Amino acid sequence: MSNELEAFIEYITVTKALSQKSVAAYKSDLLFFEEKLQKPLIELDTKLLFTALEAYDNKRTLNRKLSSINAFFDFCYKSQFLEEKNKIRLSKIPKLLPKFLSYEDIQNGLALIDRSTWIGLRDYALILFLYASGARISEALELGRSDIEGEWLHIRHAKGDKERIVPLAAVAEKAIEAYLQASGFETEHLWCNYRGGKLSRISAYKITQKYLGVSPHVLRHSYATSLIRGGADLRVVQELLGHASLLTTQIYTHIQKQDLKDTVNVYHPITKEQL
Known part of the structure; x- marks a missing residue:
């Protein structure tokens, strides 16, 4: 070096x-x-x-x-190692709409899970949790049981070492309680593998892929998409996702614009006129 x-x-x-x-x-x-x-x-x-x-x-x-x-x-x-400031132009990347699932898609996937075992209860709770919190999978896997405080989730291992607190839906909290009670493990890890150790990233991927056909990150996009479609303020969504810049969150405005366009096409009479 x-x-x-x-x-x-x-x-x-x-x-x-x-x-x-x-x-x-x-x-x-x-x-x-x-x-x-x-x-x-x-x-x-x-x-x-x-x-x-x-x-x-x-x-x-x-x-x-x-x-x-x-x-x-x-x-x-x-640092005066160079006399001139070099800068190489970056390649322009088209803004692609992130892949997401509807709430109905997620419900259909959850219906496939056999909740008669603690593993099934864990898989059910994990999918609900990711959709209800918008947490990155890396953040989710580092969570301890004490990081859920009532209806609030304390994400301590966020990207960029920035902590944040987000609300957690009661249905997700209830699913987590059922899974933890059924697992019987005495461990601080929130998400456990079948031995009671910390769930791995590849295992989490296999869970969401098995029931939803997507990676865990798609559930984060689905969370943001649901909020934007519901009318949430972009800056609130930025805070909930833990984005350092609003520019990162603005990709979801494409969803909002498409919804507006679809609404006009369905309800405005002029769109039915033939040229």
């Missing part, structure tokens, strides 16, 4: 106090370029960088790596 890169990693770790995951992502991205091209990153020109990026067809992956490079170059310029 070059001296400049080492200084950058120390800067984002200590001064910027980024999370361990963010630091690891930056380090992985930037080391990739130094190791692939066998030169200090600060000596790479734009042509060499794009040569290294040719293997990436996915625009989101490409932009993440370019963002890491730009952050590094910005640090080097401010």
